[in-house]
Amino acid sequence: MTSSPRPAIAVTGLHKAYGDKVVLDGIDLNVAAGSIFALLGPNGAGKTTAVQILTTYITADSGEVEVAGHKVNQQPDAVRAAIGVTGQFSAVDGLLTGEENLLLMANLHHLPKLAGRRLATELLEKFDLVEAGKKPASTYSGGMKRRLDLAMSLVGDPRIIFLDEPTTGLDPRSRQTVWEIIRGLVAEGVTIFLTTQYLEEADRLADRIAVLDGGKLVAQGTAEELKRLVPGGHVRLQFADSAELALAVQHLRDAAPDQDSLSLRVPNDGTVHSLRALLARLDDASLEVESLSVHTPDLDDVFFAVTGQPKTAIPANAHANAASTDATEKATIR
Numbered sequence: 001m002t003s004s005p006r007p008a009i010a011v012t013g014l015h016k017a018y019g020d021k022v023v024l025d026g027i028d029l030n031v032a033a034g035s036i037f038a039l040l041g042p043n044g045a046g047k048t049t050a051v052q053i054l055t056t057y058i059t060a061d062s063g064e065v066e067v068a069g070h071k072v073n074q075q076p077d078a079v080r081a082a083i084g085v086t087g088q089f090s091a092v093d094g095l096l097t098g099e100e101n102l103l104l105m106a107n108l109h110h111l112p113k114l115a116g117r118r119l120a121t122e123l124l125e126k127f128d129l130v131e132a133g134k135k136p137a138s139t140y141s142g143g144m145k146r147r148l149d150l151a152m153s154l155v156g157d158p159r160i161i162f163l164d165e166p167t168t169g170l171d172p173r174s175r176q177t178v179w180e181i182i183r184g185l186v187a188e189g190v191t192i193f194l195t196t197q198y199l200e201e202a203d204r205l206a207d208r209i210a211v212l213d214g215g216k217l218v219a220q221g222t223a224e225e226l227k228r229l230v231p232g233g234h235v236r237l238q239f240a241d242s243a244e245l246a247l248a249v250q251h252l253r254d255a256a257p258d259q260d261s262l263s264l265r266v267p268n269d270g271t272v273h274s275l276r277a278l279l280a281r282l283d284d285a286s287l288e289v290e291s292l293s294v295h296t297p298d299l300d301d302v303f304f305a306v307t308g309q310p311k312t313a314i315p316a317n318a319h320a321n322a323a324s325t326d327a328t329e330k331a332t333i334r
C-alpha cells in the first residue's frame with residue numbers, strides 16, 4: 001500500500017487576531033513537497049501574518065501548523081533549521097558587500113570558514129552577482145538586492161523557502177530573473193511558499209494558489225481550476241461618451257458599466273456564435289461602439305468573482321461586500 005507523501009506544510013484552523021481585529025479566520029492549507037504554492041491577496045489580507053506564523057516569527061492564537069514535519073509551536077528550532085525566509089524587509093546589510101553578507105550568513109549557520117567561502121562564491125555565481133559581490137549592497141539595484149536576499153536565504157540549504165512578495169517593486173526584467181531562480185530551486189526539490197499581490201506571478205509560477213481576503217481563504221486550487229470557477233469570459237465595449245454608454249446600459253441589462261473608462265463589461269464566452277449574437281444585439285439597438293475587446297477568463301476575473309472587486313480597485317483591508325458573498329460561496333473550492 002502506498003501512502004501519499006507528507007506535505008511540506010500543513011495548516012488546519014489557523015486563527016490570529018490583534019485585539020478586535022481578526023487577521024486570519026480559520027485557515028486550512030496543504031503544500032506538497034517540491035511544489036510552488038502562492039498565497040494571493042490584496043493589501044492587508046493577512047498574507048504576511050500567515051508567513052510570520054509559519055516561519056515561527058509570531059505565534060498563532062489557535063490552529064495546527066506543521067512545517068517540514070514539525071509543529072511550529074512545539075519544535076520551532078527544528079522548523080527554523082528546515083526553512084529559508086526572505087521578506088519584504090530584506091536581511092541584506094547595506095554597509096556590507098554582497099560577499100560579506102553571505103559570509104555573515106554562513107557564520108550564523110556555523111559553517112566552517114572554508115566551506116562558508118566556497119558557498120559564498122558559488123551563490124554569487126549562481127545569482128549573477130560575482131562582480132557586485134565586492135561592492136556594498138547599498139549600491140545595488142532593487143533586483144540585485146532581492147537576488148542577494150534570496151541567495152542569503154539558501155545558505156542553510158533549506159528544503160522549504162518562504163518568499164514574502166519576492167518581486168514587489170521590481171521591474172519586469174528583474175521579476176523574470178527572480179522567477180527563473182525560483183523555478184531552478186523547485187527543480188532541485190525545494191518547496192516554495194510565496195505571497196504575492198500579482199495575479200500574473202501566481203499564474204506563471206504556482207502549482208497551487210490560495211486567495212486570501214478579509215482573513216479567510218475564499219478560493220484554492222490550480223490556476224486552471226480557479227479560472228474554471230469563473231463562468232466564461234467577457235467582452236469589453238468602449239463608448240465615445242457617457243450618453244452612448246447610458247443607452248447601452250438600458251439595452252444590455254446583464255452588463256457592468258464602468259463610468260470612468262466609458263466601457264461596458266458584457267459576459268460572453270468569446271465563441272464566434274456568442275460574439276455574433278452580441279453584435280446583433282448592438283445593431284438592433286443601433287448602439288455606436290467605439291471599440292470592442294474579447295477577454296477569456298484570467299486570474300483577474302477570479303479575483304473579481306471571489307472578492308467582488310477588480311484586483312486593481314481593492315483597497316487596503318478590503319472585505320468582501322454583501323454582493324460578493326454569493327460569488328464567494330459559489331467560487332470557493334475545497
Ligand SMILES: Nc1ncnc2c1ncn2[C@@H]1O[C@H](COP(=O)(O)OP(=O)(O)OP(=O)(O)O)[C@@H](O)[C@H]1O
Nearest residue numbers: 018023041042043044045046047048049050197317
Ligand atoms: N502587529 C500588529 N498589530 C496590529 N495589527 C496588525 C499587526 N500586524 C498586522 N496587523 C494587521 O493585520 C492585517 C493583515 O496584515 P498583513 O501584513 O498580514 O497583510 P498582508 O496581506 O501581508 O498585506 P500587504 O500585502 O500590504 O503586505 C492588517 O490589517 C494589519 O494592519
